[in-house]
Amino acid sequence: MANDKGIFVHLVAGGAGGTAGAVATCPLEVVKTRLQSSLGNSLASAHHPAFRPSHNTVLAHAAGIHTSQGAVFPVMRTRTGSLRYCLAHILETEGVQGLFRGLGPNLVGVAPSRAIYFFSYANMKTFLNSRLTPDTPVVHFLSALTAGFTSCSLTNPIWFVKTRLQLDQKRNNRLTVRECIRQINEQHGIRGFYKGITASYYGMAETVIHFVIYEAIKARLQERYSGDSTNWTDFLRCMVAGATSKTIATCVAYPHEVARTRLREEGTKYRSFFQTLLVVYKEEGRAGLYRGIGTQLVRQIPNTAIMMATYELVVYLFSDSH
Template sequence: MTAPAPPQSTMTWLPAKSWQHFVAGGLGGMCGAIVTSPFDVVKTRLQSSMFAHSVDVSVSGSGAVVAKRTGGLLYNFVETAHIIRNIYVQESPLALFRGLGPTLVGVIPARSINFFTYGNGKQIIAQRFNDGRESTLVHLGAAAIAGVTTATCTNPIWVVKTRMQLSASRGQSEQYRNALDCVLRIMRHEGIRGMYKGLSASYLGVAEGTIQWVLYERLKGLNTRVEGRGPVAEWAGMLGSAGTAKCVASLITYPHEVIRTRLRQPVSPGGIVKYSGLLQTLRLVIAEEGAKALYGGLSAHLMRVVPNAAVMYSIYEGVLRWNKD
Protein backbone atom coordinates (compact mmCIF):
# COMPACT_ATOMS: atom_id res chain seq x y z
CA MET A 1 0.00 0.00 0.00
CA THR A 2 1.50 3.33 -1.04
CA ALA A 3 1.61 6.22 1.33
CA PRO A 4 -0.67 9.13 0.50
CA ALA A 5 0.99 12.06 -1.14
CA PRO A 6 1.69 14.95 1.22
CA PRO A 7 -0.79 17.79 0.91
CA GLN A 8 0.41 20.55 -1.37
CA SER A 9 0.69 24.09 -0.10
CA THR A 10 -1.91 26.40 -1.47
CA MET A 11 0.67 29.20 -1.78
CA THR A 12 4.32 29.10 -2.80
CA TRP A 13 6.92 31.60 -1.66
CA LEU A 14 7.17 33.18 -5.11
CA PRO A 15 4.20 33.63 -7.46
CA ALA A 16 4.06 31.64 -10.68
CA LYS A 17 6.21 32.99 -13.53
CA SER A 18 7.94 35.41 -11.16
CA TRP A 19 10.88 35.59 -13.62
CA GLN A 20 8.75 37.65 -16.02
CA HIS A 21 9.20 40.76 -13.91
CA PHE A 22 12.98 40.28 -13.88
CA VAL A 23 13.27 39.95 -17.67
CA ALA A 24 10.69 42.62 -18.51
CA GLY A 25 12.20 45.16 -16.11
CA GLY A 26 15.75 44.65 -17.41
CA LEU A 27 14.67 44.92 -21.05
CA GLY A 28 12.65 48.07 -20.41
CA GLY A 29 15.45 49.69 -18.43
CA MET A 30 18.01 48.94 -21.15
CA CYS A 31 15.95 50.49 -23.96
CA GLY A 32 15.09 53.57 -21.91
CA ALA A 33 18.73 54.17 -20.89
CA ILE A 34 20.03 54.01 -24.47
CA VAL A 35 17.41 56.41 -25.81
CA THR A 36 17.93 59.03 -23.10
CA SER A 37 21.69 58.74 -22.44
CA PRO A 38 22.62 62.29 -23.67
CA PHE A 39 20.24 63.83 -21.14
CA ASP A 40 21.79 61.71 -18.41
CA VAL A 41 25.26 63.09 -19.19
CA VAL A 42 23.98 66.68 -19.13
CA LYS A 43 22.05 66.09 -15.90
CA THR A 44 25.09 64.68 -14.11
CA ARG A 45 27.27 67.60 -15.17
CA LEU A 46 24.72 70.20 -14.12
CA GLN A 47 24.34 68.53 -10.73
CA SER A 48 28.09 68.51 -10.09
CA SER A 49 30.10 71.44 -8.73
CA MET A 50 32.98 70.35 -11.00
CA PHE A 51 31.15 71.70 -14.05
CA ALA A 52 29.81 74.88 -12.47
CA HIS A 53 32.27 76.97 -14.50
CA SER A 54 31.13 75.43 -17.76
CA VAL A 55 27.55 76.55 -17.38
CA ASP A 56 28.38 80.11 -16.38
CA VAL A 57 29.29 80.80 -20.00
CA SER A 58 27.99 79.54 -23.30
CA VAL A 59 29.34 79.43 -26.84
CA SER A 60 27.55 81.56 -29.38
CA GLY A 61 26.93 80.50 -32.94
CA SER A 62 30.03 82.41 -34.07
CA GLY A 63 32.23 80.61 -31.56
CA ALA A 64 32.53 83.54 -29.15
CA VAL A 65 32.16 82.94 -25.43
CA VAL A 66 29.31 84.95 -23.96
CA ALA A 67 27.82 85.17 -20.49
CA LYS A 68 25.03 82.76 -19.80
CA ARG A 69 21.62 84.33 -19.68
CA THR A 70 19.44 83.72 -16.67
CA GLY A 71 15.85 82.78 -17.04
CA GLY A 72 13.06 80.64 -15.74
CA LEU A 73 12.28 76.98 -16.17
CA LEU A 74 11.70 77.36 -19.92
CA TYR A 75 15.24 78.63 -20.45
CA ASN A 76 16.59 75.66 -18.49
CA PHE A 77 15.35 73.41 -21.29
CA VAL A 78 17.02 75.69 -23.86
CA GLU A 79 20.20 75.53 -21.79
CA THR A 80 20.08 71.73 -21.86
CA ALA A 81 19.92 71.77 -25.66
CA HIS A 82 22.90 74.18 -25.77
CA ILE A 83 24.98 71.93 -23.52
CA ILE A 84 24.19 68.88 -25.64
CA ARG A 85 25.28 70.81 -28.73
CA ASN A 86 28.49 71.98 -27.04
CA ILE A 87 29.39 68.47 -25.90
CA TYR A 88 28.75 67.20 -29.44
CA VAL A 89 30.94 69.91 -31.02
CA GLN A 90 33.70 70.40 -28.45
CA GLU A 91 34.19 66.81 -27.27
CA SER A 92 32.63 64.29 -29.66
CA PRO A 93 29.27 62.66 -30.43
CA LEU A 94 30.40 59.69 -28.35
CA ALA A 95 30.78 62.00 -25.33
CA LEU A 96 26.97 62.20 -25.23
CA PHE A 97 27.03 58.51 -24.38
CA ARG A 98 29.90 58.68 -21.88
CA GLY A 99 29.19 56.35 -19.00
CA LEU A 100 26.59 54.41 -20.98
CA GLY A 101 28.49 51.15 -20.42
CA PRO A 102 28.35 51.41 -16.61
CA THR A 103 24.81 52.77 -16.95
CA LEU A 104 23.66 49.67 -18.84
CA VAL A 105 25.59 47.42 -16.48
CA GLY A 106 23.74 49.17 -13.67
CA VAL A 107 20.35 49.76 -15.26
CA ILE A 108 19.72 46.23 -16.45
CA PRO A 109 20.24 44.54 -13.06
CA ALA A 110 18.79 47.53 -11.20
CA ARG A 111 15.54 47.51 -13.16
CA SER A 112 15.45 43.73 -13.13
CA ILE A 113 15.85 43.67 -9.35
CA ASN A 114 13.42 46.54 -8.83
CA PHE A 115 10.65 45.20 -11.04
CA PHE A 116 11.21 41.64 -9.81
CA THR A 117 11.07 42.67 -6.15
CA TYR A 118 8.12 45.00 -6.62
CA GLY A 119 6.08 42.84 -9.02
CA ASN A 120 6.39 39.73 -6.88
CA GLY A 121 6.54 41.57 -3.57
CA LYS A 122 3.13 43.17 -3.97
CA GLN A 123 1.59 39.75 -4.69
CA ILE A 124 3.27 38.16 -1.66
CA ILE A 125 2.33 41.03 0.66
CA ALA A 126 -1.25 41.01 -0.61
CA GLN A 127 -1.59 37.25 -0.18
CA ARG A 128 -0.06 37.09 3.27
CA PHE A 129 -1.33 40.29 4.85
CA ASN A 130 -4.33 41.59 2.88
CA ASP A 131 -6.43 38.54 1.89
CA GLY A 132 -4.99 38.54 -1.63
CA ARG A 133 -6.19 42.09 -2.41
CA GLU A 134 -3.90 44.84 -3.67
CA SER A 135 -4.15 48.28 -2.07
CA THR A 136 -2.18 51.49 -1.75
CA LEU A 137 -0.49 50.20 1.42
CA VAL A 138 0.49 46.99 -0.36
CA HIS A 139 1.99 48.99 -3.23
CA LEU A 140 3.75 51.28 -0.74
CA GLY A 141 5.38 48.41 1.14
CA ALA A 142 6.46 46.58 -2.01
CA ALA A 143 7.91 49.74 -3.55
CA ALA A 144 9.91 50.60 -0.41
CA ILE A 145 11.38 47.10 -0.18
CA ALA A 146 12.22 47.14 -3.89
CA GLY A 147 13.92 50.53 -3.58
CA VAL A 148 16.14 49.59 -0.65
CA THR A 149 17.10 46.26 -2.25
CA THR A 150 17.96 47.89 -5.58
CA ALA A 151 19.98 50.74 -4.04
CA THR A 152 22.08 48.39 -1.92
CA CYS A 153 22.87 45.98 -4.74
CA THR A 154 23.73 48.51 -7.44
CA ASN A 155 25.33 51.52 -5.70
CA PRO A 156 28.93 50.66 -6.79
CA ILE A 157 27.88 50.69 -10.44
CA TRP A 158 26.37 54.18 -10.15
CA VAL A 159 29.54 55.48 -8.50
CA VAL A 160 31.56 54.30 -11.50
CA LYS A 161 29.06 55.79 -13.95
CA THR A 162 29.14 59.18 -12.22
CA ARG A 163 32.94 59.27 -12.07
CA MET A 164 33.22 58.48 -15.80
CA GLN A 165 30.69 61.13 -16.76
CA LEU A 166 32.64 63.73 -14.75
CA SER A 167 36.09 62.61 -15.88
CA ALA A 168 36.36 65.22 -18.66
CA SER A 169 36.75 67.99 -16.10
CA ARG A 170 39.92 66.49 -14.61
CA GLY A 171 42.19 66.83 -17.62
CA GLN A 172 43.08 64.34 -20.32
CA SER A 173 45.77 62.63 -18.22
CA GLU A 174 43.29 61.99 -15.43
CA GLN A 175 40.50 60.52 -17.52
CA TYR A 176 39.51 56.95 -16.87
CA ARG A 177 40.33 54.62 -19.74
CA ASN A 178 37.30 52.42 -19.08
CA ALA A 179 35.01 51.23 -16.32
CA LEU A 180 37.53 48.69 -15.02
CA ASP A 181 40.22 51.37 -14.77
CA CYS A 182 37.76 53.52 -12.82
CA VAL A 183 36.98 50.68 -10.39
CA LEU A 184 40.67 49.94 -9.82
CA ARG A 185 41.49 53.60 -9.12
CA ILE A 186 38.61 53.96 -6.68
CA MET A 187 39.61 50.79 -4.83
CA ARG A 188 43.28 51.86 -4.77
CA HIS A 189 42.73 55.38 -3.44
CA GLU A 190 39.46 55.14 -1.50
CA GLY A 191 38.95 51.49 -0.68
CA ILE A 192 35.67 49.58 -0.69
CA ARG A 193 33.93 52.51 1.02
CA GLY A 194 34.51 54.56 -2.12
CA MET A 195 32.24 52.20 -4.04
CA TYR A 196 29.38 52.97 -1.67
CA LYS A 197 29.57 56.74 -1.68
CA GLY A 198 26.15 58.31 -1.99
CA LEU A 199 24.37 55.24 -0.60
CA SER A 200 22.69 57.32 2.13
CA ALA A 201 21.31 59.65 -0.55
CA SER A 202 20.20 56.60 -2.54
CA TYR A 203 18.25 55.37 0.48
CA LEU A 204 16.72 58.82 0.73
CA GLY A 205 15.82 58.46 -2.94
CA VAL A 206 13.80 55.33 -2.17
CA ALA A 207 10.97 57.78 -1.53
CA GLU A 208 11.01 58.71 -5.23
CA GLY A 209 10.55 55.13 -6.39
CA THR A 210 7.87 54.56 -3.78
CA ILE A 211 5.89 57.62 -4.85
CA GLN A 212 6.34 56.67 -8.49
CA TRP A 213 5.08 53.10 -8.09
CA VAL A 214 2.09 54.06 -5.92
CA LEU A 215 1.05 56.90 -8.24
CA TYR A 216 1.56 54.74 -11.33
CA GLU A 217 -0.67 52.00 -9.93
CA ARG A 218 -3.38 54.54 -9.09
CA LEU A 219 -3.27 56.22 -12.51
CA LYS A 220 -3.13 52.88 -14.32
CA GLY A 221 -6.14 51.72 -12.31
CA LEU A 222 -8.11 54.81 -13.29
CA ASN A 223 -7.14 54.30 -16.92
CA THR A 224 -8.26 50.65 -17.03
CA ARG A 225 -11.66 51.53 -15.55
CA VAL A 226 -12.56 53.56 -18.64
CA GLU A 227 -14.54 51.17 -20.82
CA GLY A 228 -14.88 51.14 -24.58
CA ARG A 229 -11.38 52.34 -25.33
CA GLY A 230 -9.33 50.85 -28.14
CA PRO A 231 -5.84 49.40 -27.69
CA VAL A 232 -4.16 52.61 -28.91
CA ALA A 233 -5.98 54.74 -26.35
CA GLU A 234 -5.27 52.17 -23.67
CA TRP A 235 -1.52 52.20 -24.34
CA ALA A 236 -1.50 56.00 -24.57
CA GLY A 237 -3.13 56.12 -21.15
CA MET A 238 -0.56 53.73 -19.77
CA LEU A 239 2.31 55.81 -21.19
CA GLY A 240 0.75 58.93 -19.71
CA SER A 241 0.42 57.21 -16.34
CA ALA A 242 4.10 56.19 -16.34
CA GLY A 243 5.35 59.62 -17.44
CA THR A 244 3.13 61.53 -15.01
CA ALA A 245 4.08 59.33 -12.07
CA LYS A 246 7.79 59.78 -12.76
CA CYS A 247 7.47 63.53 -13.28
CA VAL A 248 5.63 64.09 -9.99
CA ALA A 249 7.97 61.81 -8.02
CA SER A 250 11.05 63.52 -9.49
CA LEU A 251 9.82 67.03 -8.71
CA ILE A 252 9.12 66.09 -5.09
CA THR A 253 12.41 64.29 -4.38
CA TYR A 254 14.91 65.82 -6.83
CA PRO A 255 17.37 67.40 -4.32
CA HIS A 256 18.57 63.94 -3.27
CA GLU A 257 19.87 63.46 -6.83
CA VAL A 258 22.13 66.50 -6.55
CA ILE A 259 23.39 65.46 -3.10
CA ARG A 260 24.11 61.95 -4.34
CA THR A 261 26.09 63.24 -7.33
CA ARG A 262 28.15 65.53 -5.10
CA LEU A 263 28.96 62.63 -2.75
CA ARG A 264 30.12 60.52 -5.70
CA GLN A 265 32.42 63.16 -7.20
CA PRO A 266 36.11 62.22 -7.52
CA VAL A 267 38.37 63.30 -4.68
CA SER A 268 40.23 66.52 -5.49
CA PRO A 269 43.92 66.25 -6.56
CA GLY A 270 44.97 67.42 -3.07
CA GLY A 271 43.10 64.53 -1.50
CA ILE A 272 40.61 66.82 0.25
CA VAL A 273 37.13 65.36 0.56
CA LYS A 274 34.70 68.24 0.17
CA TYR A 275 31.44 66.31 0.51
CA SER A 276 31.54 63.75 3.30
CA GLY A 277 27.97 63.08 4.35
CA LEU A 278 24.30 63.60 3.56
CA LEU A 279 23.56 66.48 5.93
CA GLN A 280 27.02 68.02 5.52
CA THR A 281 26.58 68.09 1.75
CA LEU A 282 23.09 69.58 2.03
CA ARG A 283 24.28 72.38 4.31
CA LEU A 284 27.40 73.09 2.24
CA VAL A 285 25.55 73.29 -1.09
CA ILE A 286 22.98 75.68 0.34
CA ALA A 287 25.65 77.82 2.05
CA GLU A 288 27.91 78.11 -1.00
CA GLU A 289 25.43 78.08 -3.90
CA GLY A 290 21.98 78.64 -2.45
CA ALA A 291 18.95 76.36 -2.30
CA LYS A 292 18.48 76.76 -6.06
CA ALA A 293 21.56 74.57 -6.61
CA LEU A 294 19.60 71.62 -5.20
CA TYR A 295 17.64 71.70 -8.45
CA GLY A 296 20.64 71.93 -10.78
CA GLY A 297 20.09 69.82 -13.89
CA LEU A 298 16.36 69.45 -13.23
CA SER A 299 15.37 70.23 -16.83
CA ALA A 300 17.80 67.66 -18.27
CA HIS A 301 16.65 65.20 -15.63
CA LEU A 302 12.97 65.59 -16.55
CA MET A 303 13.77 65.41 -20.27
CA ARG A 304 15.47 62.09 -19.57
CA VAL A 305 13.37 60.36 -16.92
CA VAL A 306 9.86 61.10 -18.22
CA PRO A 307 10.35 59.51 -21.69
CA ASN A 308 12.58 56.92 -20.04
CA ALA A 309 9.75 55.90 -17.72
CA ALA A 310 7.28 55.80 -20.61
CA VAL A 311 9.57 53.53 -22.66
CA MET A 312 10.50 51.35 -19.71
CA TYR A 313 6.99 50.79 -18.39
CA SER A 314 5.52 50.21 -21.85
CA ILE A 315 8.07 47.46 -22.54
CA TYR A 316 7.56 46.03 -19.05
CA GLU A 317 3.79 45.89 -19.40
CA GLY A 318 4.09 44.64 -22.98
CA VAL A 319 6.30 41.71 -22.00
CA LEU A 320 3.97 40.74 -19.15
CA ARG A 321 0.88 40.90 -21.37
CA TRP A 322 2.58 39.07 -24.23
CA ASN A 323 3.53 36.24 -21.89
CA LYS A 324 -0.06 35.95 -20.66
CA ASP A 325 -1.41 35.40 -24.19
Protein backbone atom coordinates in the same frame (compact mmCIF):
# COMPACT_ATOMS: atom_id res chain seq x y z
CA MET B 1 1.13 31.69 -13.45
CA ALA B 2 3.65 29.51 -11.71
CA ASN B 3 6.05 31.12 -9.31
CA ASP B 4 9.19 30.39 -11.35
CA LYS B 5 7.47 31.69 -14.47
CA GLY B 6 6.53 34.88 -12.57
CA ILE B 7 10.14 35.36 -11.50
CA PHE B 8 11.32 35.02 -15.07
CA VAL B 9 8.80 37.39 -16.64
CA HIS B 10 9.40 40.24 -14.17
CA LEU B 11 13.17 39.90 -14.38
CA VAL B 12 13.08 39.97 -18.19
CA ALA B 13 10.43 42.71 -18.40
CA GLY B 14 12.21 44.93 -15.88
CA GLY B 15 15.56 44.52 -17.62
CA ALA B 16 14.06 45.16 -21.05
CA GLY B 17 12.21 48.27 -19.90
CA GLY B 18 15.24 49.77 -18.18
CA THR B 19 17.53 49.07 -21.13
CA ALA B 20 15.14 50.62 -23.66
CA GLY B 21 14.80 53.80 -21.62
CA ALA B 22 18.55 54.09 -20.91
CA VAL B 23 19.63 53.80 -24.55
CA ALA B 24 17.00 56.26 -25.77
CA THR B 25 17.93 58.99 -23.27
CA CYS B 26 21.67 58.48 -22.61
CA PRO B 27 22.82 61.94 -23.88
CA LEU B 28 20.37 63.65 -21.55
CA GLU B 29 21.59 61.48 -18.69
CA VAL B 30 25.15 62.69 -19.29
CA VAL B 31 24.06 66.34 -19.37
CA LYS B 32 21.98 65.91 -16.22
CA THR B 33 24.93 64.40 -14.33
CA ARG B 34 27.25 67.23 -15.42
CA LEU B 35 24.74 69.88 -14.32
CA GLN B 36 24.14 68.20 -10.96
CA SER B 37 27.85 68.12 -10.18
CA SER B 38 29.91 71.04 -8.89
CA LEU B 39 30.89 71.66 -12.52
CA GLY B 40 27.27 72.58 -13.17
CA ASN B 41 27.69 75.80 -11.24
CA SER B 42 30.35 76.91 -13.72
CA LEU B 43 28.08 75.96 -16.59
CA ALA B 44 25.25 77.99 -15.14
CA SER B 45 27.51 81.03 -14.76
CA ALA B 46 28.54 80.86 -18.39
CA HIS B 47 25.02 81.41 -19.71
CA HIS B 48 23.74 83.69 -16.97
CA PRO B 49 22.12 86.88 -18.36
CA ALA B 50 24.73 88.99 -16.59
CA PHE B 51 27.58 87.16 -18.30
CA ARG B 52 29.25 88.84 -21.26
CA PRO B 53 32.13 87.06 -23.06
CA SER B 54 34.99 89.37 -23.98
CA HIS B 55 35.93 90.11 -27.59
CA ASN B 56 33.04 88.01 -28.91
CA THR B 57 34.90 84.82 -28.18
CA VAL B 58 32.92 81.91 -29.56
CA LEU B 59 34.61 78.81 -28.17
CA ALA B 60 38.07 79.66 -26.88
CA HIS B 61 39.84 77.83 -24.08
CA ALA B 62 41.69 81.03 -23.27
CA ALA B 63 38.40 82.47 -22.06
CA GLY B 64 37.29 79.22 -20.46
CA ILE B 65 35.99 78.62 -17.00
CA HIS B 66 38.47 76.65 -14.88
CA THR B 67 36.99 74.37 -12.28
CA SER B 68 38.44 72.71 -9.20
CA GLN B 69 38.66 69.44 -11.12
CA GLY B 70 40.90 70.95 -13.78
CA ALA B 71 38.26 70.95 -16.51
CA VAL B 72 37.93 73.96 -18.79
CA PHE B 73 34.51 75.06 -19.93
CA PRO B 74 34.87 77.32 -22.98
CA VAL B 75 32.75 80.45 -23.15
CA MET B 76 29.98 80.67 -25.73
CA ARG B 77 29.00 83.91 -27.40
CA THR B 78 25.25 83.39 -27.27
CA ARG B 79 23.35 83.00 -24.03
CA THR B 80 21.55 79.70 -24.01
CA GLY B 81 19.95 77.40 -21.48
CA SER B 82 22.02 74.93 -19.48
CA LEU B 83 20.82 71.99 -21.56
CA ARG B 84 21.79 73.54 -24.91
CA TYR B 85 25.04 74.94 -23.56
CA CYS B 86 26.14 71.65 -22.05
CA LEU B 87 25.23 69.69 -25.18
CA ALA B 88 27.17 72.14 -27.35
CA HIS B 89 30.16 72.02 -25.02
CA ILE B 90 30.27 68.22 -24.98
CA LEU B 91 30.03 68.02 -28.77
CA GLU B 92 32.73 70.66 -29.23
CA THR B 93 35.26 69.33 -26.72
CA GLU B 94 34.53 65.60 -26.57
CA GLY B 95 32.76 64.72 -29.79
CA VAL B 96 29.57 62.73 -30.26
CA GLN B 97 30.95 59.90 -28.16
CA GLY B 98 31.01 62.28 -25.21
CA LEU B 99 27.22 62.22 -25.19
CA PHE B 100 27.36 58.50 -24.48
CA ARG B 101 29.85 58.57 -21.60
CA GLY B 102 29.03 55.86 -19.08
CA LEU B 103 26.61 54.08 -21.42
CA GLY B 104 28.48 50.80 -20.94
CA PRO B 105 28.15 50.74 -17.13
CA ASN B 106 24.67 52.23 -17.54
CA LEU B 107 23.58 49.29 -19.68
CA VAL B 108 25.42 46.84 -17.45
CA GLY B 109 23.70 48.39 -14.44
CA VAL B 110 20.26 49.29 -15.71
CA ALA B 111 19.23 45.79 -16.77
CA PRO B 112 19.97 44.08 -13.44
CA SER B 113 18.87 47.16 -11.48
CA ARG B 114 15.46 47.36 -13.11
CA ALA B 115 15.14 43.59 -13.18
CA ILE B 116 15.83 43.43 -9.43
CA TYR B 117 13.50 46.36 -8.78
CA PHE B 118 10.52 45.07 -10.73
CA PHE B 119 11.06 41.52 -9.50
CA SER B 120 11.14 42.70 -5.87
CA TYR B 121 8.20 45.01 -6.39
CA ALA B 122 5.99 42.43 -8.11
CA ASN B 123 6.74 39.65 -5.64
CA MET B 124 6.34 41.85 -2.57
CA LYS B 125 3.05 43.16 -3.96
CA THR B 126 1.84 39.59 -4.48
CA PHE B 127 2.90 38.72 -0.93
CA LEU B 128 1.20 41.75 0.62
CA ASN B 129 -1.95 41.36 -1.47
CA SER B 130 -2.42 37.93 0.06
CA ARG B 131 -2.23 39.36 3.58
CA LEU B 132 -3.61 42.89 3.31
CA THR B 133 -6.38 44.56 1.35
CA PRO B 134 -5.24 43.99 -2.25
CA ASP B 135 -3.88 46.81 -4.41
CA THR B 136 -4.20 49.58 -1.86
CA PRO B 137 -1.77 52.50 -1.55
CA VAL B 138 -0.29 50.81 1.54
CA VAL B 139 0.55 47.71 -0.50
CA HIS B 140 2.10 49.80 -3.28
CA PHE B 141 4.02 51.92 -0.75
CA LEU B 142 5.59 48.95 1.03
CA SER B 143 6.30 47.14 -2.24
CA ALA B 144 8.10 50.16 -3.73
CA LEU B 145 10.06 50.73 -0.51
CA THR B 146 11.26 47.12 -0.43
CA ALA B 147 12.15 47.15 -4.13
CA GLY B 148 14.01 50.45 -3.85
CA PHE B 149 16.10 49.32 -0.89
CA THR B 150 17.00 46.01 -2.54
CA SER B 151 17.93 47.59 -5.86
CA CYS B 152 20.00 50.41 -4.33
CA SER B 153 21.94 48.07 -2.06
CA LEU B 154 22.89 45.63 -4.80
CA THR B 155 23.70 48.01 -7.67
CA ASN B 156 25.22 51.15 -6.10
CA PRO B 157 28.82 50.26 -7.21
CA ILE B 158 27.70 50.18 -10.85
CA TRP B 159 26.05 53.60 -10.65
CA PHE B 160 29.06 55.02 -8.81
CA VAL B 161 31.37 54.00 -11.67
CA LYS B 162 28.88 55.32 -14.24
CA THR B 163 28.77 58.73 -12.54
CA ARG B 164 32.57 58.99 -12.39
CA LEU B 165 32.81 58.17 -16.11
CA GLN B 166 30.18 60.75 -17.00
CA LEU B 167 32.06 63.42 -15.06
CA ASP B 168 35.31 62.68 -16.90
CA GLN B 169 35.97 65.62 -19.24
CA LYS B 170 39.02 64.45 -21.19
CA ARG B 171 38.72 64.06 -24.95
CA ASN B 172 41.87 61.97 -25.22
CA ASN B 173 43.06 59.33 -22.77
CA ARG B 174 39.55 58.91 -21.48
CA LEU B 175 39.00 57.16 -18.21
CA THR B 176 38.07 53.55 -18.88
CA VAL B 177 35.84 51.37 -16.75
CA ARG B 178 38.83 49.29 -15.59
CA GLU B 179 40.89 52.38 -14.71
CA CYS B 180 37.95 53.93 -12.89
CA ILE B 181 37.40 50.81 -10.79
CA ARG B 182 41.11 50.59 -10.03
CA GLN B 183 41.32 54.25 -8.95
CA ILE B 184 38.30 53.99 -6.67
CA ASN B 185 39.62 50.82 -5.07
CA GLU B 186 43.11 52.27 -4.54
CA GLN B 187 41.79 55.52 -3.06
CA HIS B 188 38.90 54.30 -0.94
CA GLY B 189 38.79 50.52 -0.97
CA ILE B 190 35.56 48.56 -1.28
CA ARG B 191 33.69 51.14 0.80
CA GLY B 192 34.42 53.72 -1.88
CA PHE B 193 32.01 52.03 -4.26
CA TYR B 194 29.17 52.77 -1.86
CA LYS B 195 29.68 56.53 -1.63
CA GLY B 196 26.35 58.22 -2.18
CA ILE B 197 24.31 55.20 -1.14
CA THR B 198 22.81 57.15 1.78
CA ALA B 199 21.45 59.67 -0.70
CA SER B 200 20.08 56.78 -2.74
CA TYR B 201 18.28 55.45 0.32
CA TYR B 202 16.72 58.85 0.93
CA GLY B 203 15.91 58.87 -2.76
CA MET B 204 13.70 55.84 -2.26
CA ALA B 205 11.02 58.38 -1.45
CA GLU B 206 10.99 59.24 -5.15
CA THR B 207 10.41 55.65 -6.23
CA VAL B 208 7.72 55.18 -3.60
CA ILE B 209 5.86 58.30 -4.75
CA HIS B 210 6.34 57.24 -8.37
CA PHE B 211 4.88 53.76 -8.01
CA VAL B 212 2.02 54.71 -5.69
CA ILE B 213 0.88 57.38 -8.15
CA TYR B 214 1.58 55.13 -11.15
CA GLU B 215 -0.61 52.34 -9.81
CA ALA B 216 -3.40 54.81 -8.98
CA ILE B 217 -3.34 56.47 -12.43
CA LYS B 218 -3.13 53.12 -14.24
CA ALA B 219 -6.08 51.73 -12.26
CA ARG B 220 -8.13 54.88 -12.90
CA LEU B 221 -7.40 54.80 -16.65
CA GLN B 222 -8.23 51.10 -16.88
CA GLU B 223 -11.49 51.68 -15.05
CA ARG B 224 -12.47 54.65 -17.16
CA TYR B 225 -11.62 53.06 -20.51
CA SER B 226 -12.42 49.44 -19.68
CA GLY B 227 -14.85 49.20 -22.62
CA ASP B 228 -12.35 50.70 -25.07
CA SER B 229 -9.25 48.65 -24.46
CA THR B 230 -6.77 47.42 -27.07
CA ASN B 231 -3.14 46.43 -26.83
CA TRP B 232 -2.07 49.76 -28.33
CA THR B 233 -4.26 51.94 -26.09
CA ASP B 234 -3.18 50.01 -23.00
CA PHE B 235 0.44 50.61 -24.01
CA LEU B 236 -0.17 54.35 -24.36
CA ARG B 237 -1.98 54.54 -21.02
CA CYS B 238 0.97 52.90 -19.29
CA MET B 239 3.23 55.51 -20.90
CA VAL B 240 1.00 58.33 -19.69
CA ALA B 241 0.77 56.88 -16.17
CA GLY B 242 4.53 56.32 -16.01
CA ALA B 243 5.49 59.77 -17.30
CA THR B 244 3.00 61.61 -15.07
CA SER B 245 3.88 59.74 -11.88
CA LYS B 246 7.63 60.08 -12.43
CA THR B 247 7.37 63.80 -13.13
CA ILE B 248 5.58 64.39 -9.83
CA ALA B 249 8.01 62.18 -7.91
CA THR B 250 11.06 63.87 -9.45
CA CYS B 251 9.86 67.37 -8.57
CA VAL B 252 9.23 66.35 -4.96
CA ALA B 253 12.45 64.43 -4.27
CA TYR B 254 14.99 65.91 -6.71
CA PRO B 255 17.59 67.36 -4.24
CA HIS B 256 18.69 63.84 -3.28
CA GLU B 257 20.00 63.37 -6.84
CA VAL B 258 22.18 66.46 -6.59
CA ALA B 259 23.54 65.28 -3.24
CA ARG B 260 24.23 61.79 -4.60
CA THR B 261 26.14 63.15 -7.63
CA ARG B 262 28.21 65.52 -5.47
CA LEU B 263 29.08 62.69 -3.07
CA ARG B 264 30.34 60.60 -5.99
CA GLU B 265 32.66 63.31 -7.33
CA GLU B 266 36.39 62.73 -6.98
CA GLY B 267 38.19 64.46 -4.12
CA THR B 268 35.40 66.85 -3.11
CA LYS B 269 34.37 68.51 0.14
CA TYR B 270 31.10 66.62 0.31
CA ARG B 271 31.07 64.01 3.08
CA SER B 272 27.51 63.04 3.99
CA PHE B 273 23.99 63.44 2.67
CA PHE B 274 22.72 66.26 4.89
CA GLN B 275 26.13 67.96 5.01
CA THR B 276 26.13 68.01 1.20
CA LEU B 277 22.64 69.49 1.02
CA LEU B 278 23.64 72.18 3.53
CA VAL B 279 26.85 73.08 1.67
CA VAL B 280 25.06 73.27 -1.68
CA TYR B 281 22.30 75.42 -0.20
CA LYS B 282 24.75 77.81 1.50
CA GLU B 283 26.97 78.21 -1.57
CA GLU B 284 24.42 78.06 -4.40
CA GLY B 285 21.05 78.71 -2.80
CA ARG B 286 17.85 76.83 -3.50
CA ALA B 287 18.66 76.80 -7.21
CA GLY B 288 21.70 74.65 -6.49
CA LEU B 289 19.54 71.94 -4.95
CA TYR B 290 17.52 71.78 -8.17
CA ARG B 291 20.35 72.23 -10.65
CA GLY B 292 19.72 70.16 -13.75
CA ILE B 293 16.07 69.44 -12.93
CA GLY B 294 14.94 70.76 -16.32
CA THR B 295 17.24 68.33 -18.11
CA GLN B 296 16.19 65.58 -15.69
CA LEU B 297 12.52 66.09 -16.52
CA VAL B 298 13.24 66.21 -20.26
CA ARG B 299 15.09 62.91 -19.85
CA GLN B 300 12.85 61.24 -17.27
CA ILE B 301 9.52 61.74 -19.00
CA PRO B 302 10.39 59.74 -22.15
CA ASN B 303 12.69 57.41 -20.19
CA THR B 304 10.03 56.40 -17.68
CA ALA B 305 7.28 56.29 -20.28
CA ILE B 306 9.37 53.92 -22.43
CA MET B 307 10.51 51.87 -19.43
CA MET B 308 7.07 51.36 -17.87
CA ALA B 309 5.33 50.70 -21.17
CA THR B 310 8.03 48.24 -22.26
CA TYR B 311 7.79 46.48 -18.90
CA GLU B 312 4.01 46.15 -19.12
CA LEU B 313 4.23 45.07 -22.76
CA VAL B 314 6.76 42.31 -22.04
CA VAL B 315 4.66 41.06 -19.11
CA TYR B 316 1.56 41.06 -21.31
CA LEU B 317 3.25 39.31 -24.24
CA PHE B 318 4.80 36.66 -22.01
CA SER B 319 1.54 36.04 -20.14
CA ASP B 320 -0.49 35.99 -23.35
CA SER B 321 1.83 33.46 -25.02
CA HIS B 322 1.77 31.17 -22.01
